[in-house]
Amino acid sequence: MFEKDEWTQQELYKYTKELEKEGINVxxxxxxxxxxxxxxxxxxxxxxxxxxPENTVFVFYCDTGKTTKERLNFYRKKLPNHKCVSLRGGRGYWRPNYQLFDEM
Known part of the structure; x- marks a missing residue:
C-alpha cells in the first residue's frame, strides 16, 4: 500500500478501512x-x-493530483514521522457518491 506515491479514491477508502483496524489514522x-x-x-x-500521532497517514490532494504528487518529497521533509501520499486525479476525479462495498 505504501509502495506507491498516489492512491485512487477506491484505494483511499480500502486502505483507510484496513489501517483503522490497526489503529492508524488516515x-x-x-x-x-x-x-x-x-x-x-x-x-x-x-x-x-x-x-x-506519528503513525498518521496524510493523503494530499489538489485539483488534478499532479502538484501534490510533485510536492510529496517536500511534504515528507516537513512531516518526517508520518506517511505522505497523493490522491490520484485530485479533486477533478473525486466522485462524491462513491461507496466501497464489502465483498460477499
Whole structure:
C-alpha cells in the first residue's frame, strides 16, 4: 500500500478501512482550500499536522493530483514521522457518491 506515491479514491477508502483496524489514522489534506464532498478533510497546516500521532497517514490532494504528487518529497521533509501520499486525479476525479462495498 505504501509502495506507491498516489492512491485512487477506491484505494483511499480500502486502505483507510484496513489501517483503522490497526489503529492508524488516515487524514485527507486539502492543499487548495476546496473541501471535497462527503468526506472529512483538513487544510494543510504543517505545525498542526506534525502534532498528530506519528503513525498518521496524510493523503494530499489538489485539483488534478499532479502538484501534490510533485510536492510529496517536500511534504515528507516537513512531516518526517508520518506517511505522505497523493490522491490520484485530485479533486477533478473525486466522485462524491462513491461507496466501497464489502465483498460477499
Amino acid at each position: 487524514v485527507l489534506v486539502d492543499t487548495i482550500l476546496k473541501p471535497l464532498d462527503n468526506i472529512e478533510t483538513i487544510t494543510y497546516n504543517p505545525y498542526e499536522m506534525s502534532q498528530m
